[in-house]
Amino acid sequence: IRALADACRRPRVHVLDVHSDPDHHRSVITLAGEPLALQEALVSLAGECVDRIDLRRHRGAHPRTGALDVAPIVAMTDDDIPFASEIAVGLAGRLAADLNLPVFLYGAVATHPDRTRPRDFRRGGLEELGRAVADGEIVPDAGPPRLHPSAGAVLVGVRQPLIALNVWLPEGTLTEARTIAARVREAGGGPPGVRALGLYLPEAGMAQVSMNIEDRRAAPPATVIALVRAEAERLGIEAGDAELVGLIPGDALRGGPSPSALGIAGFRPGQLLELHARVVEIQRQAIEQDDEEAAMLLLAA
DSSP, rough: OHHHHHOOOTTTEEEEEEEEEETEEEEEEEEEEEEEHHEEEEEEHHHHHHHHHHHOOOOHHHHHSSSSEEEEEEEESSGHHHHHHHHHHHHHHHHHHOOOOOEEEEEESSSTBOOOSSHHHHHTHHHHHHHHTTTTSSOHHHHHHHSSSTBBBBEEEOOOOOOOEEEEETTOOOOHHHHHHHHGGGGGGGSSSEEEEEETTTTTTTEEEEEEETTTTSSSSHHHHHHHHHHHHHHTTOOEEEEEEEBOOGGTTTTSSTTTTBBBOOGGGGHHHHHHHHHHHHHHHHHTTTTTTHHHHHHHO
Protein backbone atom coordinates (compact mmCIF):
# COMPACT_ATOMS: atom_id res chain seq x y z
CA ILE A 1 0.00 0.00 0.00
CA ARG A 2 2.88 2.32 0.80
CA ALA A 3 4.40 1.58 -2.61
CA LEU A 4 1.12 2.45 -4.34
CA ALA A 5 0.89 5.77 -2.51
CA ASP A 6 4.55 6.51 -3.22
CA ALA A 7 3.96 5.91 -6.94
CA CYS A 8 1.61 8.93 -6.86
CA ARG A 9 4.10 11.28 -5.21
CA ARG A 10 5.60 13.68 -7.72
CA PRO A 11 6.01 17.45 -8.09
CA ARG A 12 2.71 19.34 -7.98
CA VAL A 13 0.74 16.30 -6.82
CA HIS A 14 -0.34 15.74 -3.21
CA VAL A 15 -1.43 12.46 -1.61
CA LEU A 16 -4.22 13.73 0.63
CA ASP A 17 -5.44 10.51 2.19
CA VAL A 18 -5.00 6.74 2.12
CA HIS A 19 -7.73 4.50 3.53
CA SER A 20 -7.34 0.70 3.48
CA ASP A 21 -9.51 -2.15 4.67
CA PRO A 22 -8.30 -5.78 4.79
CA ASP A 23 -11.77 -7.33 4.42
CA HIS A 24 -12.70 -5.15 1.45
CA HIS A 25 -9.11 -5.84 0.30
CA ARG A 26 -9.21 -2.35 -1.12
CA SER A 27 -7.47 0.99 -0.70
CA VAL A 28 -8.81 4.43 -1.53
CA ILE A 29 -6.07 6.94 -2.36
CA THR A 30 -7.09 10.58 -2.66
CA LEU A 31 -4.86 12.86 -4.75
CA ALA A 32 -4.90 16.54 -5.66
CA GLY A 33 -2.67 18.36 -8.05
CA GLU A 34 -2.21 20.22 -11.28
CA PRO A 35 -4.12 18.43 -14.06
CA LEU A 36 -1.29 17.06 -16.21
CA ALA A 37 0.82 16.18 -13.18
CA LEU A 38 -2.19 14.40 -11.71
CA GLN A 39 -2.63 12.45 -14.93
CA GLU A 40 1.03 11.36 -14.76
CA ALA A 41 0.59 10.30 -11.14
CA LEU A 42 -2.38 8.12 -12.02
CA VAL A 43 -0.48 6.45 -14.87
CA SER A 44 2.34 5.76 -12.41
CA LEU A 45 -0.14 4.37 -9.90
CA ALA A 46 -1.69 2.11 -12.55
CA GLY A 47 1.74 0.76 -13.44
CA GLU A 48 2.45 -0.05 -9.81
CA CYS A 49 -0.94 -1.77 -9.53
CA VAL A 50 -0.18 -3.91 -12.59
CA ASP A 51 3.18 -4.90 -11.11
CA ARG A 52 1.93 -5.70 -7.62
CA ILE A 53 -1.70 -6.85 -7.79
CA ASP A 54 -3.00 -10.07 -9.31
CA LEU A 55 -6.79 -10.25 -9.37
CA ARG A 56 -6.64 -14.00 -9.80
CA ARG A 57 -5.61 -14.15 -6.14
CA HIS A 58 -7.98 -11.42 -4.95
CA ARG A 59 -10.44 -12.40 -2.21
CA GLY A 60 -11.90 -9.07 -1.10
CA ALA A 61 -15.54 -8.52 -0.16
CA HIS A 62 -15.90 -5.42 -2.35
CA PRO A 63 -16.76 -5.88 -6.05
CA ARG A 64 -14.04 -4.81 -8.47
CA THR A 65 -13.12 -4.83 -12.16
CA GLY A 66 -9.39 -4.18 -11.98
CA ALA A 67 -6.24 -3.83 -9.94
CA LEU A 68 -6.68 -0.08 -10.36
CA ASP A 69 -10.43 -0.43 -10.09
CA VAL A 70 -11.66 3.14 -10.53
CA ALA A 71 -9.82 6.36 -11.34
CA PRO A 72 -12.37 9.17 -11.02
CA ILE A 73 -11.40 12.72 -11.88
CA VAL A 74 -13.43 14.76 -9.40
CA ALA A 75 -15.01 17.97 -10.65
CA MET A 76 -15.51 20.20 -7.63
CA THR A 77 -18.17 22.26 -9.46
CA ASP A 78 -20.27 21.85 -12.61
CA ASP A 79 -17.99 24.35 -14.35
CA ASP A 80 -15.04 21.98 -13.81
CA ILE A 81 -16.66 19.08 -15.68
CA PRO A 82 -15.46 19.94 -19.24
CA PHE A 83 -11.80 20.28 -18.18
CA ALA A 84 -12.02 17.22 -15.92
CA SER A 85 -13.42 15.30 -18.89
CA GLU A 86 -10.41 16.24 -21.02
CA ILE A 87 -8.07 14.93 -18.33
CA ALA A 88 -10.09 11.71 -17.95
CA VAL A 89 -10.14 10.95 -21.68
CA GLY A 90 -6.43 11.69 -21.87
CA LEU A 91 -5.80 9.39 -18.92
CA ALA A 92 -7.74 6.59 -20.59
CA GLY A 93 -5.57 6.93 -23.67
CA ARG A 94 -2.37 6.87 -21.60
CA LEU A 95 -3.42 3.76 -19.66
CA ALA A 96 -4.17 2.01 -22.92
CA ALA A 97 -1.02 3.10 -24.77
CA ASP A 98 1.50 2.85 -21.92
CA LEU A 99 0.17 -0.19 -20.03
CA ASN A 100 -2.01 -2.01 -22.57
CA LEU A 101 -4.98 -1.86 -20.18
CA PRO A 102 -8.60 -1.86 -21.36
CA VAL A 103 -10.39 1.25 -20.08
CA PHE A 104 -14.10 1.97 -19.72
CA LEU A 105 -15.41 5.51 -19.25
CA TYR A 106 -18.19 6.31 -16.77
CA GLY A 107 -19.88 9.27 -15.12
CA ALA A 108 -19.84 12.50 -17.13
CA VAL A 109 -17.65 10.86 -19.81
CA ALA A 110 -19.70 7.66 -20.17
CA THR A 111 -20.14 6.56 -23.78
CA HIS A 112 -23.08 4.18 -23.28
CA PRO A 113 -26.37 5.14 -21.56
CA ASP A 114 -26.63 1.75 -19.84
CA ARG A 115 -23.12 1.93 -18.37
CA THR A 116 -22.70 5.19 -16.50
CA ARG A 117 -21.64 3.96 -13.05
CA PRO A 118 -19.02 1.47 -11.83
CA ARG A 119 -21.74 -0.95 -10.72
CA ASP A 120 -22.85 -1.26 -14.36
CA PHE A 121 -19.53 -2.93 -15.18
CA ARG A 122 -19.35 -5.05 -12.02
CA ARG A 123 -22.63 -6.92 -12.40
CA GLY A 124 -21.86 -10.61 -12.63
CA GLY A 125 -18.29 -10.13 -11.45
CA LEU A 126 -15.01 -10.01 -13.30
CA GLU A 127 -15.65 -13.26 -15.17
CA GLU A 128 -18.89 -11.95 -16.66
CA LEU A 129 -17.23 -8.69 -17.72
CA GLY A 130 -14.41 -10.67 -19.33
CA ARG A 131 -16.91 -12.81 -21.23
CA ALA A 132 -18.90 -9.78 -22.41
CA VAL A 133 -15.73 -8.10 -23.68
CA ALA A 134 -14.45 -11.27 -25.36
CA ASP A 135 -17.82 -11.74 -27.11
CA GLY A 136 -17.89 -8.14 -28.29
CA GLU A 137 -20.96 -7.22 -26.22
CA ILE A 138 -18.98 -4.50 -24.44
CA VAL A 139 -16.12 -2.69 -26.22
CA PRO A 140 -13.52 -0.81 -24.14
CA ASP A 141 -13.32 2.93 -24.78
CA ALA A 142 -9.54 2.60 -24.98
CA GLY A 143 -7.08 -0.27 -25.01
CA PRO A 144 -7.29 -3.89 -26.16
CA PRO A 145 -10.62 -5.74 -26.59
CA ARG A 146 -9.86 -8.09 -23.70
CA LEU A 147 -9.16 -7.89 -19.99
CA HIS A 148 -5.60 -7.82 -18.73
CA PRO A 149 -4.88 -11.35 -17.39
CA SER A 150 -3.86 -10.20 -13.91
CA ALA A 151 -5.00 -6.55 -13.72
CA GLY A 152 -8.45 -6.69 -15.32
CA ALA A 153 -9.70 -3.31 -16.55
CA VAL A 154 -9.75 0.28 -15.34
CA LEU A 155 -12.85 2.44 -14.94
CA VAL A 156 -12.03 6.10 -15.59
CA GLY A 157 -14.75 8.61 -14.83
CA VAL A 158 -15.68 12.18 -14.07
CA ARG A 159 -17.95 12.93 -11.16
CA GLN A 160 -18.54 15.41 -8.37
CA PRO A 161 -17.34 14.54 -4.84
CA LEU A 162 -19.10 11.56 -3.32
CA ILE A 163 -19.13 10.40 0.28
CA ALA A 164 -18.11 6.82 1.03
CA LEU A 165 -19.72 5.79 4.29
CA ASN A 166 -20.04 2.48 6.12
CA VAL A 167 -22.25 1.57 9.07
CA TRP A 168 -21.32 -1.45 11.19
CA LEU A 169 -23.87 -4.00 12.39
CA PRO A 170 -22.15 -5.72 15.36
CA GLU A 171 -25.11 -8.06 15.96
CA GLY A 172 -26.31 -8.30 12.38
CA THR A 173 -26.04 -11.10 9.85
CA LEU A 174 -25.14 -10.85 6.17
CA THR A 175 -28.82 -11.33 5.31
CA GLU A 176 -29.81 -8.43 7.58
CA ALA A 177 -27.06 -6.22 6.15
CA ARG A 178 -28.30 -6.94 2.63
CA THR A 179 -31.91 -6.27 3.65
CA ILE A 180 -30.99 -2.88 5.12
CA ALA A 181 -28.87 -1.99 2.09
CA ALA A 182 -31.75 -2.85 -0.24
CA ARG A 183 -34.05 -0.51 1.67
CA VAL A 184 -31.73 2.50 1.97
CA ARG A 185 -30.38 2.55 -1.61
CA GLU A 186 -32.12 4.74 -4.18
CA ALA A 187 -33.29 1.74 -6.18
CA GLY A 188 -35.11 0.43 -3.11
CA GLY A 189 -36.89 3.67 -2.30
CA GLY A 190 -34.10 5.36 -0.37
CA PRO A 191 -32.78 8.89 -0.92
CA PRO A 192 -31.54 9.93 -4.39
CA GLY A 193 -27.96 9.00 -5.21
CA VAL A 194 -27.48 6.46 -2.41
CA ARG A 195 -25.77 3.20 -3.45
CA ALA A 196 -25.55 0.49 -0.82
CA LEU A 197 -24.21 -3.03 -0.35
CA GLY A 198 -24.65 -5.41 2.55
CA LEU A 199 -21.38 -7.20 3.37
CA TYR A 200 -19.94 -9.54 6.00
CA LEU A 201 -16.31 -8.81 6.88
CA PRO A 202 -14.59 -11.89 8.37
CA GLU A 203 -11.55 -10.12 9.84
CA ALA A 204 -13.74 -7.53 11.54
CA GLY A 205 -16.14 -10.29 12.58
CA MET A 206 -19.31 -8.37 11.75
CA ALA A 207 -21.62 -7.26 9.00
CA GLN A 208 -21.62 -3.83 7.41
CA VAL A 209 -23.75 -1.61 5.21
CA SER A 210 -21.31 -0.05 2.74
CA MET A 211 -22.58 3.05 0.93
CA ASN A 212 -21.72 5.75 -1.56
CA ILE A 213 -23.63 9.01 -1.32
CA GLU A 214 -23.53 10.60 -4.77
CA ASP A 215 -25.76 13.59 -4.00
CA ARG A 216 -24.88 14.99 -0.58
CA ARG A 217 -27.51 17.72 -0.83
CA ALA A 218 -30.38 15.35 -1.52
CA ALA A 219 -29.02 12.79 0.95
CA PRO A 220 -26.92 14.35 3.74
CA PRO A 221 -24.88 11.85 5.78
CA ALA A 222 -27.05 12.51 8.84
CA THR A 223 -30.16 11.46 6.91
CA VAL A 224 -28.55 8.32 5.49
CA ILE A 225 -27.07 7.18 8.80
CA ALA A 226 -30.40 7.76 10.54
CA LEU A 227 -32.16 5.71 7.87
CA VAL A 228 -29.74 2.79 8.33
CA ARG A 229 -30.26 2.90 12.10
CA ALA A 230 -34.03 2.98 11.67
CA GLU A 231 -34.01 0.00 9.30
CA ALA A 232 -31.73 -1.92 11.68
CA GLU A 233 -34.13 -1.19 14.54
CA ARG A 234 -37.02 -2.45 12.41
CA LEU A 235 -35.15 -5.78 12.14
CA GLY A 236 -34.59 -5.86 15.88
CA ILE A 237 -30.85 -5.16 15.82
CA GLU A 238 -28.76 -2.14 16.75
CA ALA A 239 -26.49 -0.36 14.28
CA GLY A 240 -23.00 0.42 15.54
CA ASP A 241 -20.45 3.05 14.57
CA ALA A 242 -20.30 4.69 11.19
CA GLU A 243 -17.03 4.90 9.26
CA LEU A 244 -16.01 7.57 6.78
CA VAL A 245 -13.81 6.34 3.92
CA GLY A 246 -11.47 9.04 2.61
CA LEU A 247 -12.47 12.71 2.60
CA ILE A 248 -15.77 14.56 2.87
CA PRO A 249 -16.88 18.00 1.65
CA GLY A 250 -17.40 20.23 4.68
CA ASP A 251 -20.83 21.40 3.52
CA ALA A 252 -22.12 17.83 3.94
CA LEU A 253 -21.73 18.24 7.70
CA ARG A 254 -22.63 21.92 8.01
CA GLY A 255 -25.82 22.69 9.89
CA GLY A 256 -26.33 19.13 11.11
CA PRO A 257 -25.14 16.97 14.00
CA SER A 258 -21.40 16.77 14.64
CA PRO A 259 -19.48 13.72 13.36
CA SER A 260 -19.31 12.36 16.92
CA ALA A 261 -23.06 12.82 17.36
CA LEU A 262 -23.58 10.91 14.09
CA GLY A 263 -21.47 8.08 15.47
CA ILE A 264 -18.69 8.48 12.88
CA ALA A 265 -15.82 6.76 14.69
CA GLY A 266 -12.32 8.17 14.39
CA PHE A 267 -13.33 11.28 12.45
CA ARG A 268 -10.55 13.84 12.24
CA PRO A 269 -10.50 17.41 10.83
CA GLY A 270 -7.99 16.25 8.23
CA GLN A 271 -10.83 14.41 6.49
CA LEU A 272 -12.42 17.70 5.41
CA LEU A 273 -11.80 18.12 1.69
CA GLU A 274 -11.74 21.93 1.77
CA LEU A 275 -8.94 21.96 4.33
CA HIS A 276 -6.66 20.08 1.94
CA ALA A 277 -7.74 22.19 -1.02
CA ARG A 278 -6.76 25.35 0.86
CA VAL A 279 -3.33 23.99 1.79
CA VAL A 280 -2.66 22.89 -1.79
CA GLU A 281 -3.64 26.33 -3.11
CA ILE A 282 -1.38 28.14 -0.61
CA GLN A 283 1.52 25.91 -1.59
CA ARG A 284 0.88 26.54 -5.29
CA GLN A 285 1.01 30.27 -4.66
CA ALA A 286 4.20 29.90 -2.64
CA ILE A 287 5.86 27.98 -5.48
CA GLU A 288 4.81 30.60 -8.02
CA GLN A 289 6.28 33.31 -5.79
CA ASP A 290 9.54 31.34 -5.43
CA ASP A 291 8.98 31.10 -1.68
CA GLU A 292 10.69 27.72 -1.47
CA GLU A 293 10.83 27.68 2.33
CA ALA A 294 7.09 28.27 2.70
CA ALA A 295 6.30 25.67 0.05
CA MET A 296 8.44 23.02 1.72
CA LEU A 297 6.94 23.74 5.13
CA LEU A 298 3.45 23.27 3.72
CA LEU A 299 4.51 20.10 1.93
CA ALA A 300 5.88 18.72 5.21
CA ALA A 301 2.67 19.65 6.99
